[in-house]
Amino acid sequence: QGSGSQRLYSFKDLLVLKVVKRLLDTGVSLHNIRVAVEHLRRRGVADLARITLFSDGTTVYECTSPEEVVDLLQGGQGVFGIAVSGAMREISGTIHEFQAERADGLELEPQGGDELTQRRQARRTG
Known part of the structure; x- marks a missing residue:
């Protein structure tokens, strides 16, 4: 607490920061990253390990299996793909x-x- 104090970060905090950096590098807006990160923060570390994030530079998609892709910026709206x-x-x-x-x-x-x-x-x- 307060300026000059030591800050402690959990593994999950570091992982989320790494994800934020990668999303920024791909051109996703900071506002959209905040929405996606809030969704991810509600999960435990075990859940984060099985998530793959996709982005087209505008929105962020979460993929947990070949059958499930979710648009994180549309309130968890499911999307579909065609192989x-x-x-x-x-x-x-x-x-x-x-x-x-x-x-x-x-x-x-x-x-x-x-x-x-x-x-x-x-x-x-x-």
Whole structure:
């Protein structure tokens, strides 16, 4: 207490200061950092160890699992994400099952496979 007195900081205090510094470095406003830090201060040290923070420079998101992302600046509003790589794998796995057809509506020639296969074969032999 008072000026010139020794200050004591807990591990949690130091951790929060480190997080504040990183958020400032990414361009998050001091006001938004205060809101995010107040949310984090309500948690215990064990909870902080499993939190990952994300920021786009405007808002701060808390992620505690792949299924849970929370916007700390919107009062804990949940947000969602879409794993594009998962959608790509799903499409890639089923696209080979599509029936081949020509874009102009004409029938495919039965010998030699689809039009793309025929063009590739023509390049190789041509």
